[in-house]
Amino acid sequence: MRVTGNSSGGRDHEASVIRALERGQAARSSVVASWARSARHGLAPSRAPLERRLSGSEVSQLRERLEPVSRAARPTLERLFHAVGGFGASVILASEEGIPFERLVNSAEDRDFAAAGLSDGSDWSEAAVGTNGIGTALAEGRAVLIHREQHFLTANTALTCASAPVYDAGGEMIAVLDVSTVRRDIGEGFAALLSHSVQEAARRIEADLFFACHPQARMVLVPGLDRGLGAILAVDADELVIGATRGARLHLGLSGDLGSNPVPAADLLGVSSHSRVEDGERAVMARALARSGGNVSAAARALGISRATLHRKLGRQS
Structure with a gap:
């Protein structure tokens, strides 16, 4: 059973989606463009989501494959949850297929997220559940904020989702970071702050992945x-x-x-570099002298040459 609005609100939402699509607003609105993709996937606002879900063993295999990402992301996920968890938000790391595999959520609110379908192993691609933070960030390759009625399915309009893709050290999308909440008192201004925090956190995760790779x-x-x-x-x-x-x-x-x-x-x-052997040699000697505090004998020992040779080379290049 999913968290959703009342039946009259559902009919209003469906009418709004259909009206926007019929008027051809997809070219002017990224949200309506996502609604159009959702419709092409065979979804309809009033229909229940497909409820695709991995088995327990499949979730374990997914976590094992993405363990390096989880390890690099863990400190940032915890800091982000510390900042937003008190506002009834969950922090989710989903795979490049849109499958949540890491979640941080307050136990008192986990039932609400389970009712909304946000649990480990569930499929949140656009093809499965239409416009939503995780799936739309994947489809568009950019950070998105999907606030309540901007979701395609009426069943998801209780959610506010801020998501951002995470790219690996080679520049390939490897995961999506998401902060979602089912609280009804979350306004657009606060949702925008959540989105900014998610984007900053995604960049930190990317940097940590990059540092670990090099x-x-x-x-x-x-x-x-x-x-x-x-x-x-x-x-x-x-x-x-x-x-x-x-x-x-x-x-x-x-x-x-x-x-x-x-x-x-x-x-x-676009900076100058050493294009001649002599230039490179001079740079090596300069670094050795700097490391030795200007002591020529110590610099010569570090370079494996005699003090006289170093003096001669320095004199030739002065």
Whole structure:
């Protein structure tokens, strides 16, 4: 049994959806565009959702496959739940198919979410339940806020859902982060704040996944972009970019496996680099001197050359 509105409210909602579709408003509204996709999936506002659900063993297999994502996301999920749980909200991590596999919810409110169909293993793709936070974020590849009557199915109009896709270290969508609530006193302004929090949390999860994938690399923020976009490059000891977050890939036009086909960081960032052997040698000696506090003998030992050789090279390049 799902949480839903009264029968007259359901008829009003269905009439609103049909009217918007008949008037061709999909081109002007992303919500109506999602309603149109929902209708093409064979759904109707008044019909019950398909109630697709994985078995217990299938949920266990899903959790095992996405365990690295869960591990990286756990601190952020807990911080987010600490912030929104007191407002009757649940925090959900769903797979790229729209299946919740991690949930944080207050036990006193879990029954309400179960009645709304938001439980582990349930299918929240647009094909299964129409317009909703998780499924629509997947369909559009962006953060969405679906507030109450913006859902396609009347059965889901008690929900407010703020969702954002999560991309892995290679820039591929791997999960969806969602905050949902069935509280009826959630206004559009507060819902917008929830959406902002979800987007920030999704970017933190992406950064943590990226750091875990490149533990030895130096992290470089792409200049000229809002840090909230999470545009980060992983640079190795040879100043080659071996990884890039989705934000960095979009901004810099990167694609493919950078680990196998690295790109010089200087070329991407538009800064001067060492184009001659002598330039690179001078940079190596300068770093050695800096690390030794200007002690030429210590720098020479670190470089594996004699003090006289270092003096000669420094004199030649001065």
